[in-house]
Amino acid sequence: MALEFESRWMTAWLLLVRTHTRFWDQIEAHMRREHGLTMARYDVLAHLDMAGGRLGLSDLSSAIALSPSGLSKLLDRMDASGLVQRDPDPDDARAAFATITPRGRALARSARASHHELLRATFGSALSDRDIADLTRIMKRVDASLPG
Amino acid sequence: MALEFESRWMTAWLLLVRTHTRFWDQIEAHMRREHGLTMARYDVLAHLDMAGGRLGLSDLSSAIALSPSGLSKLLDRMDASGLVQRDPDPDDARAAFATITPRGRALARSARASHHELLRATFGSALSDRDIADLTRIMKRVDASLPG
């Protein structure tokens, strides 16, 4: 990010971006190293598992904030890896479901445990209850200020 | 992100990721729409301009948090667009500088003004001084808890 220090909020913004990126990269690396998953794949598996094993592609697409075409290609790769499977929707011939496989489910669960452990060990334990409350308040304000 | 609500910090983390992503996408779209630049290109131009117009590739690479190979290819594209130029380092035949062109500099400056305006209009004005101070404190704590 640019090295601009004209104001307090600019400094805070640059710090936010840098910290978020560093943390995210670490989480991504951990997921890859320990479970052979990208975060995109983990998100798909976690959502499917939580939803009972199956979700419509449109729902999944918005749940994980991925474009329809991006999801389509991601599911191709995950299908090839034996983690998910596509099923047609009997009520709408245009639509389809993604269904988690037993192997995908097992992976989702072990990855989830270790992912949460990592988050707790860094994000969770570095911050006090007040920090968490402040951060939540601030993010809600930013979120509310965004269009859409 | 997964829809997991086991703890306050998990909720805060998911909110942070979602908000950050939404905000970032908006900034990126604004930069593209108003100036025809990606944020990666803007970062290069902003750093070069602030550094007086020229930086060594290694320095630039770490300043904008891009891998050497990623920077190399980015500079190829920006060179083709007439925004930057490569110059050899007379003191080290392995090394090179990136130099901003007059066109790149003009673009950097107008993009910078409008980029800051956008940030102020959303991030800056949605948050109080106390929010900014809290956010800075929290991000420093997270940053300090990361390895490296």
Next chain:
DNA sequence: GGCAAGTAGTTGGCATGCCAACTTGTATCC
């Protein structure tokens, strides 16, 4: 001097994800 080790940058190959265009199927409206 001269070889080993390290450094700067580039290239090839791959993964990811977007948009635009397309195909197929459903819904609406007359």
Next chain:
DNA sequence: GGATACAAGTTGGCATGCCAACTACTTGCC
């Protein structure tokens, strides 16, 4: 009932960015 608008997914093409391997050069050590 049939044209027309709309919706779900897929595909092709492109941009981006990483890692591994490579080239070329510089440094350290003897």
